[in-house]
Amino acid sequence: xxxxxxxxxxxxxxxxxxxxxxxxxxxxxxxxxxxxxxxxxxxxxxxxxxxxxxxxxxxxxxxxxxxxxxxxxxxxxxxxxxxxxxxxxxxxxxxxxxxxxxxxxxxxxxxxxxxxxxxxxxxxxxxxxxxxxxxxxxxxxxxxxxxxxxxxxxxxxxxxxxxxxxxxxxxxxxxxxxxxxxxxxxxxxxxxxxxxxxxxxxxxxxxxxxxxxxxxxxxxxxxxxxxxxxxxxxxxxxxxxxxxxxxxxxxxxxxxxxxxxxxxxxxxxxxxxxxxxxxxxxxxxxxxxxxxxxxxxxxxxxxxxxxxxxxxxxxxxx
Amino acid sequence: xxxxxxxxxxxxxxxxxxxxxxxxxxxxxxxxxxxxxxxxxxxxxxxxxxxxxxxxxxxxxxxxxxxxxxxxxxxxxxxxxxxxxxxxxxxxxxxxxxxxxxxxxxxxxxxxxxxxxxxxxxxxxxxxxxxxxxxxxxxxxxxxxxxxxxxxxxxxxxxxxxxxxxxxxxxxxxxxxxxxxxxxxxxxxxxxxxxxxxxxxxxxxxxxxxxxxxxxxxxxxxxxxxxxxxxxxxxxxxxxxxxxxxxxxxxxxxxxxxxxxxxxxxxxxxxxxxxxxxxxxxxxxxxxxxxxxxxxxxxxxxxxxxxxxxxxxxxxxx
Numbered sequence: 001x002x003x004x005x006x007x008x009x010x011x012x013x014x015x016x017x018x019x020x021x022x023x024x025x026x027x028x029x030x031x032x033x034x035x036x037x038x039x040x041x042x043x044x045x046x047x048x049x050x051x052x053x054x055x056x057x058x059x060x061x062x063x064x065x066x067x068x069x070x071x072x073x074x075x076x077x078x079x080x081x082x083x084x085x086x087x088x089x090x091x092x093x094x095x096x097x098x099x100x101x102x103x104x105x106x107x108x109x110x111x112x113x114x115x116x117x118x119x120x121x122x123x124x125x126x127x128x129x130x131x132x133x134x135x136x137x138x139x140x141x142x143x144x145x146x147x148x149x150x151x152x153x154x155x156x157x158x159x160x161x162x163x164x165x166x167x168x169x170x171x172x173x174x175x176x177x178x179x180x181x182x183x184x185x186x187x188x189x190x191x192x193x194x195x196x197x198x199x200x201x202x203x204x205x206x207x208x209x210x211x212x213x214x215x216x217x218x219x220x221x222x223x224x225x226x227x228x229x230x231x232x233x234x235x236x237x238x239x240x241x242x243x244x245x246x247x248x249x250x251x252x253x254x255x256x257x258x259x260x261x262x263x264x265x266x267x268x269x270x271x272x273x274x275x276x277x278x279x280x281x282x283x284x285x286x287x288x289x290x291x292x293x294x295x296x297x298x299x300x301x302x303x304x305x306x307x308x309x310x311x312x313x314x315x316x317x318x
Numbered sequence: 319x320x321x322x323x324x325x326x327x328x329x330x331x332x333x334x335x336x337x338x339x340x341x342x343x344x345x346x347x348x349x350x351x352x353x354x355x356x357x358x359x360x361x362x363x364x365x366x367x368x369x370x371x372x373x374x375x376x377x378x379x380x381x382x383x384x385x386x387x388x389x390x391x392x393x394x395x396x397x398x399x400x401x402x403x404x405x406x407x408x409x410x411x412x413x414x415x416x417x418x419x420x421x422x423x424x425x426x427x428x429x430x431x432x433x434x435x436x437x438x439x440x441x442x443x444x445x446x447x448x449x450x451x452x453x454x455x456x457x458x459x460x461x462x463x464x465x466x467x468x469x470x471x472x473x474x475x476x477x478x479x480x481x482x483x484x485x486x487x488x489x490x491x492x493x494x495x496x497x498x499x500x501x502x503x504x505x506x507x508x509x510x511x512x513x514x515x516x517x518x519x520x521x522x523x524x525x526x527x528x529x530x531x532x533x534x535x536x537x538x539x540x541x542x543x544x545x546x547x548x549x550x551x552x553x554x555x556x557x558x559x560x561x562x563x564x565x566x567x568x569x570x571x572x573x574x575x576x577x578x579x580x581x582x583x584x585x586x587x588x589x590x591x592x593x594x595x596x597x598x599x600x601x602x603x604x605x606x607x608x609x610x611x612x613x614x615x616x617x618x619x620x621x622x623x624x625x626x627x628x629x630x631x632x633x634x635x636x
Contacts, residue, residue, distance in 0.1 A: 008554070010534035018532050025545060025584060134532025141531070145467040149491075152465035152472065162530075173467075175531050179497050179568055212480075213459070213493050213566055214336050214452025216328035217559040227343060236326070238556040241535040248531055250497055266343060 009240035009308075014119050014299035016242050018130035020083030020091055027160040033081055041089030044070040045082075045135040048112055049098040050143070050247075052132055054123065056111045061123040063132050064091070073100055078142045080161030082131060093135030093161075095143070115245060119299050133245040138162070140247050141175040148173070180249045181220045182208035184305050185231050186317045187258040187275060191309050192229060194265060194273035203294040204276070204284075206302040211252070221254045229273045230264030233257055235318045239308065242301040253301045255309070257317040281310045327558035327626075332437050332617035334560050336448035338401030338409055345478040351399055359407030362388040363400075363453040367416040368461070368565075369430045370450055372441065379429070379441040381450050382409070391418055396460045398479030400449060411453030411479075413461070433563060437617050451563040456480070458565050459493040466491070498567045499538045500526035502623050503549050504635045505576040505593060509627050510547060512583060512591035521612045522594070522602075524620040529570070539572045547591045548582030551575055553636045557626065560619040571619045573627070575635040599628045 010016050026032040036042065043064040046053040055062040055069075070076075073096055080093045104110050113121075115136055119129055138161060148155050148166035155164040155173060164173040184206050185192040193204035209224040211217065218236040225231050233256035242251040265273040276284070284295040285306060296302040309316050328334050344350040354360065361382040364371040373380040373387075388394075391414055398411045422428050431439075433454055437447055456479060466473050466484035473482040473491060482491040502524050503510040511522035527542040529535065536554040543549050551574035560569040583591040594602070602613040603624060614620040627634050 008534070008536045010536050015532070016534050016537075018537070022530070022541065024530075024541075025586070130532060134530075137531035144489075147465060147467050147470035149463040149465050149467045152470045154470065171462075174496075174528070176494055177497055177529055177531055178492075179495055210492070211495055211568060212340070212342075212452075213455035213495055214333070214448060214561045214563070215568075216326070216334050216561065217568070217570070218326045218328050219334075219336070223340065223342075243532045243534065245532070250529060250533075250535070252535070268343070 009304065010242060013240065013242045013301050013304055014126075015130050015133040015245060017126045018134055019127050020085065020131060022083040023081075024162070027081065027162050028158075033160045036081060036090035037079075037092070039090050041087070042067055043089065043091055045091070045093040045132055046070060046073060046096065047093065047136060047139055048096045048100040048104075050136060050140050051098075051101070051112045051114055052118060052136070053100075053104065053110060053112050054118070056109055061111070061118075063118075063124050063128050070094060073104075075100060078139055078157060078161060080135065080138050082134060091131065093139055095139040120297060130243075133243060137177075137243070137245045137248045138175050140245075144247070145173060145176075176248055177243075178249045179211040179217075179220075180208055180244070180251050181211055181217060181224055181254060182206050182251050182301060182305070183221045183225065183236075183254040183256055184309060184316075185225045185229070185233055185256050185258045186309070186314055187261045189278050189313050190275040191278075191281065191306070192225070192231060192258065192263070192273065193276055194228065194270040196269070197271045199271075200294065202292050203296070204272075204274075205296045205300070206253075206305055207273075208251070208302075217252055217254065221256050225256060225258075228266050228269050230262070232259040234259055237317055239305055239316075240301060251301050253305050255305070255316045278310060278313050281306050285310055327622065328560060331558065331560045331619050331622055332444075333448050333451040333563060335444045336452055337445050338403065338449060340401040341399075342480070345399065345480050346476075351478045354399060354408035355397075355410070357408050359405070360385055361407065361409055363409070363411040363450055364388060364391060364414065365411070365454060365457055366414045366418040366422075366430055368454055368458050369416075369419070369432055370436060370454070371418075371422065371428060371430050372436070374427055374429045379436075381436075381442050381446050388412060391422075393418060396457055396475060396479060398453065398456050400452060409449065411457055413457040438615060448561075451561060455495075455561070455563045455566040456493050458563075462565070463491060463494075494566055495561075496567045497529040497535075498526055498562070498569050499529055499535060499542055499572060500524050500569050500619060500623070501539045501543065501554075501572040501574055502627060502634075503543045503547070503551055503574050503576045504627070504632055505579045507596045507631050508593040509596075509599065509624070510543070510549060510576065510581070510591065511594055512546060512588040514587070515589045517589075518612070520610050521614065522590075522592075523614045523618070524571075524623055525591075526569070526620075535570055535572065539574050543574060543576075546584050546587050549579070550577040552577055555635055557623055557634075558619060562619075569619045571623050573623070573634045596628060596631050599624050603628055
C-alpha cells in the first residue's frame with residue numbers, strides 16, 4: 001500500500017491504487033519513450049483481447065513480464081507506456097490478438113484470467129491490480145476506437161499510447177472515462193438498495209447510473225434515485241471515487257438524504273428495491289443475514305458505502 | 319432558482335442548474351417522443367453550429383423559441399429531446415448549419431451570441447443557462463461523432479438524440495462527459511494558483527487537468543498539482559462539481575493539503591504559478607488587489623473554490 005491509503009477513503013477500494021509516475025509530460029517525447037522501450041529494467045503487462053495473462057508458479061501469480069518473455073509472444077497489437085516505478089524502471093502494457101491464448105494454452109507457467117476474477121480472488125497485490133486495471137482501460141479504448149468519430153478514417157496511436165490522431169482531418173482523440181454516480185439514499189437509520197436481474201442470487205447493491213451532459217454530481221445522484229426508485233432526495237455528500245475498468249468508468253460514490261420513503265421502482269432497471277435497516281446492513285456485511293441477503297464484495301465501492309453507513313448510520317448525510 | 323440551490327454548493331455555479339425532468343426512461347419510446355414533438359406547448363433552443371441564437375427585444379434576451387419560429391429557420395441538422403418543464407411542456411434543442419447566421423443577420427429581433435458571452439453577460443436566467451449548456455454539449459457531441467469509432471461507418475442518432483447507433487457493426491454510442499479535476503493546493507493560510515498564457519492579463523486561477531483512466535479523483539488532484547507546480551499533496555477534499563460545456567467536461571472542484579511549498583512549475587503548461595495569501599485572495603475577489611491581479615468570475619467553479627478559501631482559510635482541508 002502507498003502513503004495515500006493513510007488518508008484516502010478511495011485508496012481502500014479495488015483498482016484504486018496505481019503508484020506509477022505516469023510522466024504524462026514526456027508522452028509526446030518520442031526519444032524518451034524509445035529509450036524507455038530499451039531500458040533493461042522494463043516490464044510489461046500482457047493482455048490477449050481484454051484478458052490479462054499472468055505468470056504462475058504453484059499457487060503464486062505475477063502480472064509483470066520481462067522483455068524476453070513478452071517478445072516471445074509476438075503478434076502484438078498495441079503498446080502503452082504506463083509510467084515509471086519508484087526505482088525509475090518503466091512499465092508498459094501490451095495487447096495481443098486472442099489467438100495468443102491458444103498458443104499459450106499448453107504452458108503450465110502461464111494462465112489467462114479475466115480481470116474481475118483476478119480482483120475477486122486477490123491474485124495480485126493492490127498496486128499491481130490498479131496498474132493492470134489502467135492497462136485494460138487504455139488498451140480496450142484503442143480496440144474500440146480505431147476510427148475517427150469525426151470523419152470515419154482510420155486513426156494512429158501516438159503519445160506513448162495515450163492519444164490517437166487522425167491523419168485525414170487532424171482530430172486528436174483521448175481515452176474516454178465515463179463518470180458514473182453510485183449512491184445510497186438515506187432515510188434516518190435505513191438505506192436504499194436495489195437488485196438487478198443479472199446480480200447473483202439474493203444480492204442487493206447501491207443504485208448507480210451514468211452522469212449525463214449538463215449535470216452536476218449532486219443532480220445526477222438525485223435523478224438516478226428518483227428515476228430508479230421514485231424517491232426524492234435533498235442533500236448529497238461525496239464519499240469516495242473508484243476507477244472501474246469495465247470498460248472505463250469513474251465510480252463516484254455518494255450518500256443522499258431521502259425526502260420521501262415510498263418506493264416505486266423502475267421494473268426495466270431493477271428486479272426489486274427496498275429499505276435496509278442499519279442492523280440488516282451489518283448482518284449482510286458479516287455474511288450473516290437471516291434471509292441470506294448479500295452485499296457487494298470489498299472490491300466494489302458499494303461495499304465501502306455500506307460499511308461507512310453501518311458504522312455511522314444516518315450521520316453519513318448532512 | 320430551484321430547491322436544490324438551498325443545499326448544494328454546486329448549484330451556485332454557472333451551468334449547474336437544469337431543472338428539466340429528462341425522462342430518460344422514455345427516450346427510446348418513439349411514440350412518446352413523436353407526441354412531444356406535436357405538443358402545442360413545445361419550445362426549442364436553437365444553435366447555428368455551436369453558437370446559440372437568442373430572441374431579442376430591446377435589452378431583453380430569450381433563448382426559447384416556439385414551433386412556428388423554429389420551423390421558419392429550416393436546414394435543421396439535429397434535434398434533441400431535453401426533457402419536460404414543471405408544467406409538462408417539452409423542451410427540445412435543435413442545431414442548424416452555420417449558414418443560418420447569414421440568413422438571420424438582418425433581423426433585429428434575433429442575435430447569435432456564443433455561450434461563454436451569454437454566461438458572462440448574464441443574458442439569461444440560471445436555469446435557462448444550464449439547459450442551454452446541456453443543449454450545446456449534446457448537439458456538439460453529435461457534430462463531432464458522426465462516425466462509428468469501432469468500424470468507421472456513419473452512425474444514426476436515436477433515443478431522442480441521446481444515442482448514436484451503428485447500422486454496420488451494431489455499436490451504440492453515448493454522449494461523452496470528460497471528468498476534469500480543478501483544485502487549490504493549500505499550505506496553511508496560502509493557496510496555489512497559476513496562469514496560462516491564454517488567460518486574460520493578470521488573471522490567476524486554480525490548476526486543472528483531465529482525470530485519466532485508472533485514477534481516483536484524489537489521485538488525479540495530486541498528480542496534476544505535482545506535474546504542474548512540483549508540489550506534493552496529501553489529503554484531498556471534494557468541494558463541488560460543475561458541467562462545463564466547452565465542449566463537454568465535468569469540473570470536479572477540490573482542495574488538497576500541500577506537503578511541500580517550493581514551486582517548480584511546468585513551463586509548457588503554465589506561464590507562472592505562486593502562493594497567494596488569504597488576504598490577497600480576498601482582495602482579488604473584491605477586484606481590489608494592489609497589483610491588479612484578478613480571479614476568475616462567478617461563472618467558473620474556481621471562483622467558488624477561492625471564495626470558500628477566503629471565508630474559511632486553511633480549514634478547507636482536513
